[in-house]
Amino acid sequence: xxxxxxxxxxxxxxxxxxxxxxxxxxxxxxxxxxxxxxxxxxxxxxxxxxxxxxxxxxxxxxxxxxxxxxxxxxxxxxxxxxxxxxxxxxxxxxxxxxxxxxxxxxxxxxxxxxxxxxxxxxxxxxxxxxxxxxxxxxxxxxxxxxxxxxxxxxxxxxxxxxxxxxxxxxxxxxxxxxxxxxxxxxxxxxxxxxxxxxxxxxxxxxxxxxxxxxxxxxxxxxxxxxxxxxxxxxxxxxxxxxxxxxxxxxxxxxxxxxxxxxxxxxxxxxxxxxxxxxxxxxxxxxxxxxxxxxxxxxxxxxxxxxxxxxxxxxxxxxxxxxxxxxxxxxxxxxxxxxxxxxxxxxxxxxxxxxxxxxxxxxxxxxxxxxxxxxxxxxxxx
Numbered sequence: 001x002x003x004x005x006x007x008x009x010x011x012x013x014x015x016x017x018x019x020x021x022x023x024x025x026x027x028x029x030x031x032x033x034x035x036x037x038x039x040x041x042x043x044x045x046x047x048x049x050x051x052x053x054x055x056x057x058x059x060x061x062x063x064x065x066x067x068x069x070x071x072x073x074x075x076x077x078x079x080x081x082x083x084x085x086x087x088x089x090x091x092x093x094x095x096x097x098x099x100x101x102x103x104x105x106x107x108x109x110x111x112x113x114x115x116x117x118x119x120x121x122x123x124x125x126x127x128x129x130x131x132x133x134x135x136x137x138x139x140x141x142x143x144x145x146x147x148x149x150x151x152x153x154x155x156x157x158x159x160x161x162x163x164x165x166x167x168x169x170x171x172x173x174x175x176x177x178x179x180x181x182x183x184x185x186x187x188x189x190x191x192x193x194x195x196x197x198x199x200x201x202x203x204x205x206x207x208x209x210x211x212x213x214x215x216x217x218x219x220x221x222x223x224x225x226x227x228x229x230x231x232x233x234x235x236x237x238x239x240x241x242x243x244x245x246x247x248x249x250x251x252x253x254x255x256x257x258x259x260x261x262x263x264x265x266x267x268x269x270x271x272x273x274x275x276x277x278x279x280x281x282x283x284x285x286x287x288x289x290x291x292x293x294x295x296x297x298x299x300x301x302x303x304x305x306x307x308x309x310x311x312x313x314x315x316x317x318x319x320x321x322x323x324x325x326x327x328x329x330x331x332x333x334x335x336x337x338x339x340x341x342x343x344x345x346x347x348x349x350x351x352x353x354x355x356x357x358x359x360x361x362x363x364x365x366x367x368x369x370x371x372x373x374x375x376x377x378x379x380x381x
Contacts, residue, residue: 263283307345
């Protein structure tokens with residue numbers, strides 16, 4: 001398996017996109033073969049068509065060499081399957097992580113603001129850290145990423161104002177005019193909840209660095225400051241800008257930005273820091289969200305990112321670790337029953353398409369017992 005520099009060939013990029021392309025489809029073949037409902041020949045055929053892998057600054061957990069590494073890791077499933085390719089790719093990913101860490105620390109030293117692409121789950125170091133936690137949990141590169149996240153969260157001062165260290169100078173992609181002067185993002189996909197989930201999962205796996213718990217508490221204090229609770233339940237705004245928090249009225253209960261992803265991350269924090277109050281708060285927040293028809297009515301598709309697929313998988317992971325898993329059973333059944341009320345995705349892909357929906361709903365009948373580890377890339381486990 002070889003690597004190639006970023007290519008202008010859109011077809012090449014599409015094939016090796018875990019989010020939207022053929023590599024995501026290969027992940028569905030992997031999961032079906034692992035369960036015995038598919039054939040490993042289909043897996044091999046799908047992977048053989050991916051092509052030379054993109055590396056360099058454009059590569060990330062959802063594109064190129066790191067994405068292929070994750071899919072092969074899941075295909076190996078604890079065996080020596082694809083061992084040679086994984087050994088080669090582990091070296092590529094390690095070098096990639098070191099290069100990105102050097103650039104990130106240089107940016108901090110220069111006093112510049114970060115971007116989503118530096119730190120987030122989709123394109124940044126948090127995503128690479130999620131992969132390394134599976135492939136090399138005690139390696140120097142994961143340690144370096146966790147140390148970087150400690151540094152990322154340290155407050156910064158700009159024009160006499162103290163801001164969170166993850167304050168980006170740009171607007172969220174969903175609304176390029178929403179945050180003049182930048183913002184601090186709270187979501188799991190692009191915001192600080194992604195690093196929080198990675199820090200919690202690492203600590204759960206016995207991996208920690210200096211300042212690890214202090215950093216988690218710093219992030220949690222910030223989330224507590226922006227949290228809102230009323231008869232609609234508990235929720236968090238998507239971001240904070242110089243104008244204040246984004247409207248936090250009940251919105252789509254999604255994995256990427258909404259209460260479900262934020263609840264799962266904070267449940268994990270409650271577990272690893274033995275903070276029962278935070279764990280219960282997170283579980284109650286999700287239960288209220290899942291019990292509110294008004295919020296569920298806002299879900300418009302079956303996908304993972306902001307659809308019923310992601311909501312189902314997140315609820316199942318929370319239920320696995322909940323004090324009373326059975327309480328989630330009826331809510332999970334309600335989610336699966338609502339699936340047919342929304343349209344199937346138009347696109348094929350993993351993140352917002354048919355592939356991700358199919359992966360999530362393989363376990364629809366199992367209520368609180370999801371199988372597989374494919375949601376590693378969603379930082380749910």
